[in-house]
Amino acid sequence: MPTTERRPILLEFEKPLAELEARIDQIRQLAEDNDVDVSAQIHQLESRADQLRQEIFTSLSPAQRLQVARHPRRPSTLDYIQAISDEWIELHGDRRSGKDDPALVTGIARFQGRPVVMLGHQKGRDTKDNVTRNFGMASPGGYRKAMRMMEHADRFGMPIFCFIDTPGAYPGYEAEEMGQGEAIAYNLREMFRLNVPILCTVIGEGGSGGALGIGVGDRLLMFEHSVYTVASPEACAAILWKDAGRSAQAAEALKITAVDLKNLGILDELLPEPIGGAHAAPLVAAENLKKALQRNLNELLALTPQERRDLRYQKFRQIGVFSEEGYSTMARD
Known part of the structure; x- marks a missing residue:
């Protein structure tokens, strides 16, 4: 997991807190240099912080939650896999293109003594790594690799854990030429027929069809400061108002937060994050994820494959159902 010992990367709304903490450090240093006891004052300031x-x-x-979800030091898919699994063997390639997409990682793991398949989007840890992993934007080969591993899991009765963290599928010319839309659509269809439990967790940014390509599951979990959206607020603002600067207004209207999706009945479980975000205490965040996955997996394993498929189907049929004032019936969007 990433450490917090490096120089912190501050978000705009964190600056007042950083200034207060810097002031505390300054007072503590001055007190030590002048051999003055200011422990009471420091304790008061720390309580205020x-x-x-x-x-x-x-x-x-x-x-602001979107900023936290995009934080460069937020734990990634591989961070969580290493923290929650007992063993992890990464597997590569879609067996079709002759290439491997590093923006979407897959493999076999052991979770609480049980073999499982884990897969998810992988962003980079720095600029060079981000370029290598295409900022977590998967190509068609990545989604086909994911489907290959999910079919492997279904064949051998292994539960599937999907970790979602992408601004969207890669929109480049080469990706479209290789069948980006078809690859995602194929995954959407095929994930509904799988017999094994599928647990999907939004660990950071869940963007558009890139997220949905590995997002059809029995349960959807989201971290407190993660987001899940049909389009980025910047893109939405540019489309609606021809002004990407109105992204904050778009973020409010899109209902992208975990709380919003919980209220809409789309999210099954909201995972709490440490104060300061998952990047502030990644091991605590990983432990919260591990407990939630274990609890939900046990519940799903108690069902038959047919019951899981039926519930999965009904779960997605209910998304988009709404009511209007003055009408007693339900309408579908």
Whole structure:
């Protein structure tokens, strides 16, 4: 998991907290240099810092939550896999293109003593790595690789864990030429027929069809500060108002946060994050994820394959159902 010992990367809304913490460090250093006891004052300021941190991260706007979801030090798919699994063997290639897509990782793991298949989008840890992994934007080969591993899991009765963290599928000319839309559509169809339990978790940014390509599951989990959206707020604002600068307004309207999706009945479980976000205490976040996956997996394993498929189908049929004032019947969007 990433450490927090490196120089912190501050988001705009974190600056007041950083200034207060810098002031505390300055006072502590001055006290040590001058052999003065200011422990009471420092304790008071630290309490204020804890209170401020709590206030900031419990009242984030959708646009601010998006910033946290995109934080460069937020734990990635491989970070979580290494933290929650007992063994992990990464497997490569879609067996069709002769290539391997590093933006979507797949493999076999052992989870709580049980063999499982784990897969997910993988962003880079720095600029060079991000370029190599195409910023987590998978190509058709990545989605075909994921489907190959899911079929392997179904054949051998292994549950599937999908970790979603992408701004969207790669929209480049080569990806379209290789059948990006077909690859995602194929996954959407085929995931509905799989007999094994499928648990999908949005660990950061769930964007558009790129997220849906590995997002058809029995349960959808999301971290508290993650987002799930049909289009990025910047793209939405550019389309609706011809002004990407209105992305904050778009983020509010799109209902992209875990709380919004929980209220809409799309999200099955909201996973709490440490105060300051998952990147502030990644091992705590990983433990929360591990417990939630174990609990949901046990519930799904108690069902028959047919019951799981039926519930999976009904889950997605209910998405988009809404009611209007003045009407007693339900309409479908």
